[in-house]
Amino acid sequence: MKFLHCFCVVDSSLRILWVGGDWDDFALRNGGQAILANDVLATRLTDYISDRATTEAVEQTVGAVIGSQGTLRMDYRCDGPEELRRFRLTIKPMKDRRAIMVHELRDAIRLEQPMGPWAYDPASPDQKCSVCGYVHAAGKSWKDPTDPGTSHPALVSYTVCPICVTKIETAVNDLVQGAGAGDVGQLSLKPGFNRD
Numbered sequence: 001m002k003f004l005h006c007f008c009v010v011d012s013s014l015r016i017l018w019v020g021g022d023w024d025d026f027a028l029r030n031g032g033q034a035i036l037a038n039d040v041l042a043t044r045l046t047d048y049i050s051d052r053a054t055t056e057a058v059e060q061t062v063g064a065v066i067g068s069q070g071t072l073r074m075d076y077r078c079d080g081p082e083e084l085r086r087f088r089l090t091i092k093p094m095k096d097r098r099a100i101m102v103h104e105l106r107d108a109i110r111l112e113q114p115m116g117p118w119a120y121d122p123a124s125p126d127q128k129c130s131v132c133g134y135v136h137a138a139g140k141s142w143k144d145p146t147d148p149g150t151s152h153p154a155l156v157s158y159t160v161c162p163i164c165v166t167k168i169e170t171a172v173n174d175l176v177q178g179a180g181a182g183d184v185g186q187l188s189l190k191p192g193f194n195r196d
């Protein structure tokens, strides 16, 4: 897989002012035929987010960056059925209460045992964290679907898992309280991190 790098510039209401880099390539690779660059300009970023928890995370992080004029870095997973992919999102302030969100592919690991393909279903009780990619079958604990013996639910709704919610809140609070330009709130994913 070639190196992927894409960015978007948003204002404080999360309206998309510009997108660039490998945006279209990434959208097409992930089934996003309807979100090519020409279609998203002047729309709101949150129009493309299906769940409340992820919307709140984006609002919180971009709001903290614009408010504090600091930079926030956040690692996340965006796996495909055959590939574990780690990305880093860096949100930096720009002038006039705007922010640039840069997504970079950090690594992609081919899975020896592909996960079953999954689809989005807003009504599914099985959930997937849009930050760490862990899955949560109804009534069970959060698990990394690439772990041996763990299966990926066929239908998932999206949310942010409790651990990622806490990490985002901590990074946002650090940024807001740091209150200096150039401060960095950091959220990293640790492989094998104990989720329970």
Ligand SMILES: [Zn+2]
Binding pocket: 129, 130, 131, 132, 133, 134, 160, 161, 162, 163, 164, 165
């Ligand atoms: Zn998570």
